[in-house]
Amino acid sequence: MSDVARRITVRCQFCGTWNRVDAARVGDRPKCGKCGRPMLIDRPIPLDDDSFARTIAESDVPVLVDFYADWCGPCKVMAPAVDQLAARHQGKLLVGKLDTDRSPRTAQSFDIRGIPTVIVFEGGREAKRATGAMPLQGLEKLIQR
16 A cells, blocks of 8 residues: 555544544644644544544554553653654554543453553554553664564
């Protein structure tokens, strides 16, 4: 599949409308088709029990999801690296964050036992997983394996 044909499916963080974005054009700051606000794909997108499955299943690029909790110290330490990863790989990798306290159904379905846990999904399926805080270099190695 060529880069031009690859799509990212995300829910607008402002109005909740689902949008399909051309992965090759995310640098152009795509806007929501309904409300016109920016899609913010250059940073981790918030996921929850309602948006997780569709985002993973309908995105043609790999999706890295950071399973975290607000109270988790190691999660807070790793957050800047996750942000940097999203900015560096926009259009080639979609980065999402799922709060395990607010979305327990999804966390349980992937048997998340420790946080932070990072899972890379390819073609809608789990491809790689790592548990524990890691620096940007570790995240880069995970997506390259």
